[in-house]
Amino acid sequence: MKFREFTVNNHSTREFMDDRMNQVDIGAIKAYLDELNSTNGKEKGFSLILLENGAEVFEDLEGFGGYGGVMIKGPHYIALRLDRLDHEIAVYGAFYLQSVVKKLYDLDLGSCWITVDGIIPSQVERLLAGQPGIIQHLLVFGKPAKKDSKGDRHKTIVNCDAKYEQDPYGLAIISTPDESRLSVVETIFLKTWGNVAPYEEMEKRGVLDLLYYVRNSPSYQNAQPCRLILKDGYGELCVINPEQEENYTDAGIMLFFLEGLAKEMSFPSNWHFIQDDSDNAEYRRVAHFDL
Missing domain, CATH: 3.40.109.10 (NADH Oxidase)
Incomplete structure (x- = not known):
């Protein structure tokens, strides 16, 4: 891990x-x-x-x-x-x-x-x-001015939300939800933009663990501008508010987390940039990612 x-x-x-x-x-x-x-x-x-x-x-x-x-x-x-x-x-x-x-x-x-x-x-x-x-x-x-103790640094506690109904991965679920971070179902769509991907579908595809952890990807001012559209065998990483240049930086950071997690979990981890010239004001596709 x-x-x-x-x-x-x-x-x-x-x-x-x-x-x-x-x-x-x-x-x-x-x-x-x-x-x-x-x-x-x-x-x-x-x-x-x-x-x-x-x-x-x-x-x-x-x-x-x-x-x-x-x-x-x-x-x-x-x-x-x-x-x-x-x-x-x-x-x-x-x-x-x-x-x-x-x-x-x-x-x-x-x-x-x-x-x-x-x-x-x-x-x-x-x-x-x-x-x-x-x-x-x-x-x-x-060197950090204040270094975490070895025990503190390796606590397996994630940013959890009340909507996550099960604990199938051995995660230490904290009792108070972290409202500053979006839940999995708020960031993942199925097939088409805006079509929320149910937990059951993500679990059936075997990607729920991957997508749950990737929520920890940092973003500018914790804005979480990245979304993922699940297709058959791959996903498309998108950014909302595509006129904001910082969101493309955040997309690059999330792709690093996606690739690292995918490799560790034995998923395909190939990705490439998408040149999306659609001029869609709501979102823009950024990358194709094999899953």
């Missing part, structure tokens, strides 16, 4: 120790970023840039961006550089930056996504060291 534990127990870290990380961990992260950039970033139109001068980055960006508008101070940052504003590039860039979050989690390090789309050109130039491109997100990371 390693990936499932990650979906449940990973959370944003907003306070970090000032210490720079040891060179072994920095070397592992550099190697991972280099691999992503060479094998995926160049083809997909993005790159991940390690910024080790955390104090300078924080000072430069304080008041210009952050988590909920508050800049997060940390020893190191990773910049997500995009070749241009493009939904496909945004989805793939977010997917691979979220894989870095998982890498950091495995190293017992904390991280937090930061939005910086309001910064000025001179700040972009400093962050990207003169490289062409745009930047809307950073990832701050380091």
